[in-house]
Amino acid sequence: MASAAEQLAANINLGSLWKAEELKKRILFTLGALLVYRLGTYIPLPGINLQALEEAFKQQSTGFLGLFNMFSGGAVGRMAIFALGIMPYISASIIVQLLTSVVPALETMKKEGESGRKKMNQYTRYLTVLLAAVQSYGIAVGLESQSTLVLDPGPFFILSTVLSLMGGTMFLLWLGEQITSRGIGQGTSLIIFSGIVAGLPRAFVGMLELGRQGALATPIIIGIIVLAAAVIGAIVFMERAQRRLIIQYPKRQVGNKMFQGESSHLPLKLNTSGVIPPIFASSILLIPGTLSGFAGTNAAGGWLQTIGTLMAHGQPLYMVSYAAMIVFFSFFYTAIVFNPTDTAENLKKQGGFVPGIRPGERTAQFIDYVLTRINVLGAIYLVVICLLPEFLISATGVPFYFGGTSLLIVVSVTMDTVAQIQGHLLAHQYEGLIKKSKLRGKRR
Secondary structure (H helix, E strand, O other), X not given: OHHHHHHHHHOOOHHHHHHOHHHHHHHHHHHHHHHHHHHHOOOEOOOEOHHHHHHHHHHXXXXXXXXXXXXXXXXXXXXXXXXXXXXXXXXXXXXXHHHHOOOHHHHHHHOOOHHHHHHHHHXXXXXXXXXXXXXXXXXXXXXXXXXXXXXOOXXXXXXXXXXXXXXXXXXXXXXXXXXXXXXXXXXXXXXXXXXXXXXXXXXXXXXXXXXXXXXXXXXXXXXXXXXXXXXXXXXXXXXXXXXXXXXXXXXXXXXXXXXXXXXXXXXXXXXXXXXXHHHHHHHHHXXXXXXXXXXXXXXXXXXXXXHHHHOOOOOHHHHHHHHHHHHHHHHXXXXXXXXXXXXXXXXXXXXXXXXXXXXXXXXXXXXXXXXXXXXXXXXXXXXXXXXXXXXXXXXXXXXXXXXXXXXXXXXXXXXXXXXXXXXXXHHHHHHHHHHHXXXXXXXX
């Protein structure tokens, strides 16, 4: 079976891609949905002075607003209806998952299976609406406080801005769910992915323009390109890295036949949490920076601006906070998606065991021990990759935010999407082989 799968995987090409009708429909639907998202990032909010907004954004494009703009696909810089993106949903997911570990009712709901997950998803959507409303109102008030950014300030502007931003967030949430169910890949991740990729050409051209003007030396530009290639290679290597635990199955007798014991393996990824920790950490760190960016000159605005200054890119407090949050969410999310006790119980029911380890509780402890050790390496890898651009910005003064975090998201989402495409192609080719074998059987 393994050799057949390898042979099919080797035969996958563009021709076989377009022969798979179901997969072709899914890919076209995904591309169409992402095109709709990109068009929405160019539709500005009503009542915005776009020229004044462009001038104001240039002054803060290298800070938190630049990071927020990257995740929203440029919608923040244009103050489009998709300016909030799906960040309220990500924040709501963080809150619900944190509450799951401390609220017994939510923990019980999580163990109810599909029905429990549907209820939790519904609660997450409700919380998303609430967070989107609060953030939309904050943005509307902040824009109105800058008299040059709003053409006709007043209650109508605030109401239209709140409804537009809330509607944009909920539409993106629905669009992401449609991509996941009817398209290819994970919808939410692909929306963030497309926003980052859309900014790549502009960022690259901007870097070359700085080199032409003499602001960046040619060796630095070459070094940035080489470093980006090295980071991509490191991400691919680390995302594929696994610790495989050997699982042994005892001999079993079926009728009069005795089958030899089989051996398999339990793969434990080095980075079990994927891109979730940096996305979660970034979404939380966006809050103080965004508030300080729109703060006034009163007492409250003064201390918000102080916090924003301390949490700016390249500052020690930002570096430490970002690293600490990545480590926390790496362990926290891994604990949510992988339960060593359940895995050990399933192995015990199937008759499998780790050689030298007693089945049951001892196996769960051993899996948890190994998972914790490799998760330390995974968290360190995420911290290094995500903090790399911060040191780069501090050292070279490159005025665009594109580095480890964005490369991690782009490479990881690309690998996951390609893996899903290969899975669909393998299933399609297996179906073709089965149909051919049935036809041959009928002819005989």
